[in-house]
Amino acid sequence: MELVKSGNSSLQIPGYRILRKINQGGMSTVYLAIQRSVGRQVALKVMSPVLNADPIFSERFQREANIVGQLSHPNIVGIHDIGRYRSLNYIAMDYMAGGSVSERLAKGPLEPLEALNVVRQIAMALDHSHSKGYVHRDLKPENILFREDGSAVLSDFGVARAVAHTTRMTNSGMVVGTPHYMSPEQARGNAIDGRADLYSLGVVFYEMLTGAVPYQAEEAVAIAIKHLTDPIPKLPARHALYQPIIDRALAKEPAKRFQRGLDVADATDQIVTTLAGKPSQQISQLNNASVGVSSLARALFLTLLSSLRDRFIKGWQVRLENPQQVDSVRKDQDTLVRLRQLVSEPTKHRRPWALTAITAITLLFGWSVHSTFSGKETWLSQITFSDSARRHTSDTTPSTPSADRSEEVQVRDVEKPPVKDLVQTQGQEISQGDSVNNQSPENSLSGNLPTQNSAVLSQEEPNSVPKFAFTVKTEPEDARVRIMNISPRYAPGIQLEPGRYDVEVSKPGYDRYRNWIIIEDQNHQLSVKLQKAYFAGKKIRSKLSSGGQGPQMIVVGSGEFMMGSNKRSNSRPEHQVKIPKPFAISTQEITFEDYDRFALATGINQPSDSGWGRGRRPVTNITWWDAQKYVEWLSKQTGQKYRLPSEAEWEYAARAGTDQTFWWKSSDARGKANCRRGCDSEFNSLFITKTGPVANYQANPFGLYDTAGNAAEWVQDCYQPGYDKNHNTSAPLKIKNCQLRSVRGGSMRDPSSRIGADYRKGLNENSRAKDVGMRIVMELY
Template structure:
């Protein structure tokens, strides 16, 4: 397969300065760029050149720009420019640096009030698009992004269509969408309108509240069947106040849902007004989701019940010395406080206030009695989902259109589909699934009315011998992939791919994928010869990407930034310990900490493993870099983090550290020969506010500017442990990035200088040695994650 470089350095588009790659998918790559004519930062979406020959992808790319160009709304991404340069189609749009709802969900459920505000903003965007005659057709957490001010923005109209063309069918038997967020009519392949988008928005709201999608199964069609047949899921008890919204959003019949986005806005506004203790506005004819005091009382009882169950579970876990699942207590406390405020403000008389207070007290007493009688609470195990009779494609990828409708109908009737597990991987790709209701009843027997009837008493004419059609020729398809365990699928036929599969002449949709790599999708033409296709997948961790790995015990690991391979001159002939200068080649990308490990990071490890907390010298903990940790302590933290995340973390080698600290420069400091003010924390020469004539302290990480690779505090603040044994010079140093390791090594390298060093000792090449068992108030560390 043709491989096109996607590096920002090799990409040139007139009128734009490409800064870095910020996202990549199978169809396009998004870059952060500066539009020279306006001097503003934009997200530059560039279609992969290998897809230009395919009219389907080109049409989808152009359609997104045309549709969004007609939609002007603060909650819809804005298009600034569209064009083509050589083989590159591109769209310049708003740069949205706040991440997506999917990114937020990686940290757990979203606070209910925040989820309501996000839902309200997207509902207004959908209402505007619907009024203009467009249905989004692929609303999901990945397509809801945030501006710097936190406002939500709807993006990715690549599969949107005008209402006049809303059959959702792109080819015979194929539907477009993402199974977890498809409306029932969308799954059937029926015509859809704006109410299908509101159904998808309801799924997103459910997921924001619970961090899990409402319907889950192993196969795409099984998920679609759940949307068609399963009852509307119930929210946890503490979120029961929002069940009315979910019921309206996820109604199977579009006529029973919210009819337009403004109806959603009305319902949420009334709910928010009730929670704030204000008189809700009059409901519209289409909105019957008003909140009364009686509803709040019922919700309060359920909230108390859910809270008691959570507390009981937490007590049981502590008694058994097991880690606790972190909840979001602030939302519960805020809800209860607002319930109290509503009850106080809405009571017209003391008698009513006393009555409501009595009801609340009775509810609490009853709940406590029940709790006392049933100390052991357990939830019924979820039944295992039945397997579908037809072999179906993966729920995260397009599904072939050749599935038999009868098999789908049988699986809809027989499958036990109540599977509500935790949320699957955040970035679910857009898929094409077969229409669940595409079956047409065929008669059992067909009579040819064109043949004359048999005459009584006359011999029947001999039946004509049927012509035997010659079978079409077939040719083999062989796909060679790197890595060799990648998954290969042919998306538009039923048979699974096998090496050398025999195929008739025609066009075939090939997908190659593997977790951790970017998926490759391409149409190929089989004419009159065998086809051999070579595909090499790129790793998903592209240079410049920032990410945090989730921890098994809750929370996230340190922020990492991906560094691309390259070469540089290491060392400095003007210093005794850093000569001779020598060339180093970094052969593989790696991720290195954007910041030094903080007390927040290290204290979580220390508490989890029962270690003593390191002394902070009274400078403060939190986001300040951890100090008073030895090289051995840093190694133990790296091993614990590897176990918590499932990825390999370790200390950087000297070469990796210096390459990242220099950030492509060949000067002693990453900022060149200019002033160090505002760029580093050091004793003399930095004008640091954390250093006085008599005292010196660390600065919180990220307090100063980052270098060109996105790394903070590589100069000053604290020195940093690396893997290597300390030798007096680089005479025997290698030409690659591997660390120097010796038997019985006791002295380890410290790089970067500290807040107590003068400016000349915080350069990118500065190094010193320290016993691996020693700890210092001037030394911390940052980690590398292997990709």
């Protein structure tokens, strides 16, 4: 039972260990908690006790869980549990570590492509919700959250209703929703459908781009009137490219808006693919907001003028010796990164002169390209972007090393000759082998296609152009495939004319693949195997070949830290150690549940639990060699490389970025760990000392539990008193004929003075102790 103080009273929720308050509103309070039964972090939403007597609010709170329970979508928050304890209603749902759009807006407008990506993901979530018959009715920045991988998630269905009951009036006659984001029909109190949510999404998109809502007033009624009567707002000139989406989303009449979330997603794809290549003549049938050549040219022209204006202002400020940061120039780079690709492709139809001229002028102002000439056609290729620009070309995948690995990606018919020269871009030299564009000048269109195809591609005979089937087989199978330089959505077997196509394959948690392929005179199949991407804080659970999952791991990034302590004789000298690459370490000590699965599978004896219980308690009474056998078995079961951590890795993860003995930056260990003295542990008394279940106390900033106390942990190193001053790497210390191994973290049998991150001791590798267990590492690279 966990107690959380709230004013003069305490909140009790059985089955949950509440860590801290995340957010509080008038209707409920959200806590970060551990669901004890599975050791999972959840957001625990607890309804305000004051409102429990009101049946309307209680019904609304319960409705949220019932609705979300019927909606299964990667961009909709997941529900794990719903219950009532005494007078408290609560819901346990996914914990979103990335915060909300509202929190990001507090720091200023979002980057345009990031905002466009958020809109697309939430539009897909709304399309799913509407297809199930539910209208959200209260979409706003606070209700759009981010997972650890950066993907956007729609939350808070507390006021959602089925379409058959979508009047805006509650039983009390009150309009439900937030005035700044209400559609006109909501403000009138009329019946609504999913198009009202799409209007709200348009308002959020406008706010993400500009940092302000489109209609502002001091009173809610005045805001509602503006939604009903004021014209659709205009974006700043530098964002004119996105005005068609705003115009369609914020139309006063629902019939003139996007009709479903998929339409919005198509419109965002249209802009991205148009910028990535030539404006296509063929538009997806679901796309009701296409961007025509004339509107694109006008938007590019306005973007150029705005960029020039900002550069002039910035230069004038520097000249007056009063420099200020001008963020709009950098934000324009998001659009201009796409513009660089605009002229990188040979086109079937001649690009309109206005568009070509404006793009060419844009490129003259400081963006370097490498030109190649082929026959009568001039095209710019080998455009290489800076790292910051490249991050914005992927909508959901974290910034990771290139996934363009020839031994794992099979591309037929396309040669990849070595590229020797470099392109100077934004003051950086970046190899042209970058995955954003992996075509060399030798692989230009005219150099690869047969001569007769030139006639096929001419504008004079459009009806005679043959088409061929193109299919991408991906691993994993649910990876997303996009062809960036055409508007139609990719589908297996899509019919394409001869030419070059910019193919992107992506999935959150994996390196993004992007490359050019050539369709010549036959059907084409491309096989792509994505590599997993790892980022700090990412949680991993590998599947066991015998069934079930391995221990939960969390990625710890590379870095440097001061290891040891000059205050302890066996931890001297304090010295700097570099952790050269990320690694994954188990969030918890390996439990009896984990170890017993291994023991039963291999037929070895199960270690004693000392009468304290098994299950979620840390495994103890194992030797260092037992630990070695466990990680070997786990490696074979998962295909991953598991091992014990080195002392340096263990201490780096335990310190979690702090330079003090305890990660909580205080010498007071009460309520923070399980130890003999100084912790006030519930598992220790005058006559009894025992381990407690893992993750019973708060995790450190890296997400690791029980790095202090509970069970001490074997590591890989040979033990010697003090450190070798010449050993400054993260590799384990190896000594010939070693028998003593290092043990870290202290245990429930140690006082608080011996459970710090710098405390260490030696133990014979064949010893079994009731207070020594293990934590493990998985190698990532």
